[in-house]
Amino acid sequence: MNYQEFIDNAGISTERLCREIYRANRGTIQIKKEATVVRNLNRIFDATLKLSNEKGFQAMTMRDFSRETGLSLGALYAYFASKDELLEMILRQGRRMVGRVLGEHLQTARGPVDQLETAIRLHLYLTEALQPWFYFSFMEAKNMNPREREKAIDSEMATDRLFAAILQEGQACGLFRTHDVALAAGAIKALLQDWYVKRWKFSRRGISVDRYAEFILDYVMSYHLKGGKEAPAACQ
Amino acid sequence: MNYQEFIDNAGISTERLCREIYRANRGTIQIKKEATVVRNLNRIFDATLKLSNEKGFQAMTMRDFSRETGLSLGALYAYFASKDELLEMILRQGRRMVGRVLGEHLQTARGPVDQLETAIRLHLYLTEALQPWFYFSFMEAKNMNPREREKAIDSEMATDRLFAAILQEGQACGLFRTHDVALAAGAIKALLQDWYVKRWKFSRRGISVDRYAEFILDYVMSYHLKGGKEAPAACQ
DNA sequence: GTCTATAGTGCGATAGAC
DNA sequence: GTCTATCGCACTATAGAC
Numbered sequence: 001m002n003y004q005e006f007i008d009n010a011g012i013s014t015e016r017l018c019r020e021i022y023r024a025n026r027g028t029i030q031i032k033k034e035a036t037v038v039r040n041l042n043r044i045f046d047a048t049l050k051l052s053n054e055k056g057f058q059a060m061t062m063r064d065f066s067r068e069t070g071l072s073l074g075a076l077y078a079y080f081a082s083k084d085e086l087l088e089m090i091l092r093q094g095r096r097m098v099g100r101v102l103g104e105h106l107q108t109a110r111g112p113v114d115q116l117e118t119a120i121r122l123h124l125y126l127t128e129a130l131q132p133w134f135y136f137s138f139m140e141a142k143n144m145n146p147r148e149r150e151k152a153i154d155s156e157m158a159t160d161r162l163f164a165a166i167l168q169e170g171q172a173c174g175l176f177r178t179h180d181v182a183l184a185a186g187a188i189k190a191l192l193q194d195w196y197v198k199r200w201k202f203s204r205r206g207i208s209v210d211r212y213a214e215f216i217l218d219y220v221m222s223y224h225l226k227g228g229k230e231a232p233a234a235c236q
Numbered sequence: 237m238n239y240q241e242f243i244d245n246a247g248i249s250t251e252r253l254c255r256e257i258y259r260a261n262r263g264t265i266q267i268k269k270e271a272t273v274v275r276n277l278n279r280i281f282d283a284t285l286k287l288s289n290e291k292g293f294q295a296m297t298m299r300d301f302s303r304e305t306g307l308s309l310g311a312l313y314a315y316f317a318s319k320d321e322l323l324e325m326i327l328r329q330g331r332r333m334v335g336r337v338l339g340e341h342l343q344t345a346r347g348p349v350d351q352l353e354t355a356i357r358l359h360l361y362l363t364e365a366l367q368p369w370f371y372f373s374f375m376e377a378k379n380m381n382p383r384e385r386e387k388a389i390d391s392e393m394a395t396d397r398l399f400a401a402i403l404q405e406g407q408a409c410g411l412f413r414t415h416d417v418a419l420a421a422g423a424i425k426a427l428l429q430d431w432y433v434k435r436w437k438f439s440r441r442g443i444s445v446d447r448y449a450e451f452i453l454d455y456v457m458s459y460h461l462k463g464g465k466e467a468p469a470a471c472q
Numbered sequence: 473g474t475c476t477a478t479a480g481t482g483c484g485a486t487a488g489a490c
Numbered sequence: 491g492t493c494t495a496t497c498g499c500a501c502t503a504t505a506g507a508c
Contacts, residue, residue: 030473031473032473033473036473040473053378054378055378055379056292056294056378056379058292058294058295059294059379061500061501061502062501062502062503063500063501071474071475072474072475072476073475073476073502073503073504074473074474074475074476074477074503074504074505074506075473075474075475077502077503077504078473078474081503082502082503083502083503139375139378142289142290142291142292142375143291143292143295156434156437157437160437180451182441183443183448183451184455186430186434186437187427187430187451187452187455189430190426190427190429190430190434191423191426191427193426193430194422194423194425194426194429198392198422198426201392201393201396201422205418207419212419215416215419215423216423218459219420219423219459222458222459223454223455223458223459266491267491268491269491272491276491297482297483297484298483298484298485299482299483299484307492307493308492308493308494309484309485309486309493309494310485310486310487310488310491310492310493310494310495311491311492311493313484313485313486314491314492317485318484318485319484319485
C-alpha cells in the first residue's frame, strides 16, 4: 500500500464528511435543504480548521469566522447553537471518520510484521489525508471541556494499545526482540505524530508521506526485528 | 550522567530565573525592591504556566490570573505592561536559561557516540527540569506573534541541526550506518519531545526520566550503530 | 436562508486612594 | 507596593427585516 492507493480506497472526502455531519445533526441544524447545508458546512469546517490552526480556536472570533466563510454571523448560528457546539461537531465527526477507516482497513494483515507495517502506514496516511483535523484535535485537546478531552485521551491510549498488542504478539512468537512494549508503542506513536504536528518541517524539506513511511518502518523494524529475518512457524 | 547529577550541576532554579528576569527587565518593571520582585515574579510565572497549560494562554483571563497569584489586577500591571509582554518575558527568559545550560554542558563529550548520548540526556533532563516551560512554549508557539513564533521555529531547527551534525560525523568516520541525517535527527527530537508533551502518560505508568533516557538511547543506537561496536580510529 | 443591527457580557488596562 | 473601582471596547449570541 502507498498513499495514492490508500486515498483511492479509503473513501475520505470532505463532501462525504459534511453529508454525514448533516445527517447526524439534523436536530441542531436549522437549514433544511441538504445541498445548501453541505456546501456551507464545507466552508465552515475549512474556515474553523484554518483559523484555529493559525491562532487557536479560542482566539478565533466569530467575526474572523464570518469573514473567512463568507457567511454572516446570523447565518452561521443557523448551523450550530454556540462556538462550543461547533467545536464538538467537528471533533465528533472527525473521530467517526477515523474510526471507520481504521476499522475497515486494519484487519486485513496477517502476522506481526505485516500487521505492524499496515498499522503504521494506515495511521500515517490517514493523518496525511486529514492533517488539519488531526493537528486541530491535538492542539486544542487541552482547551476542551472535560468530556471532549477525555475522548481525546481515550483515542490516544487506544492507538498506543493497538501498537502494543502487535508488538506483544511479535515477541510472544519469537519474531521480535524483547522490549517494554508500552514504551515502544509510545515511540511509534510519537514518530507518527511528528508527521502531522511538524508538517511545515517536512514540506520545507520536500519529504513525501511515502518517503516518511519508509523511514519510520526502517527505524521501527531495526529496533524490533531480530537479526535473522525468517519468521518462526508460530507467527503464521 | 543521570538526572540527579544533572540537577546538582546545572544551576537551574526558579529563584535564579526570576532574579535574572528582574535584572533583564528593570526598564519595564515598576517595582524597585528586588526581594519583592523576585517573590512575586515567582508567583506570576507559576500561575502563568499553570493556567496556560490547563486551558491556554489566550483563554487565561487577567481575573483568573489575579486569583491564582493572589495579586490584584492593578498590582500585576506593575510587573508587565500587557498580557503580550508577559508572554514575551517568559519565553525570552526561558530561552536564555535553556541556551546557557546547553552551552555549558554540550562541549564536554568526545566522539560521536558519546556526543549523541550526552546531547540526548541533556535535552531530556533539561526538558524534565523545566517541563512546564517547554510544554508552554511548544503549545503556545502557533498563537504567538510572528516575531516570537520565528524564534520558536529557529530553536526547533537548531536542535535538529545539532543532532544532524553529530549523526553526520558518526557516518563520516564509519561508526554509524548511512541514513538520511535530517530525518533521523527529527526522529530523535520527536522522541525527546514526547517526554514533555505527554508527561501525563509517563507519570501514569510510573516511568522515570532516567528509565526513558535508557529507552531512547537503546532505540536510537540500535538504528545508527553498526554491528561491530569497535570504533574506527577516525572517530577518536 | 441570509442579512443587518444590537443587546448583554466580560475582557484588558488604568486611575487614584492608601 | 498594592488595592478598589471603573472605562472603553470587542466579544458571543439573538431578533427581526428581507
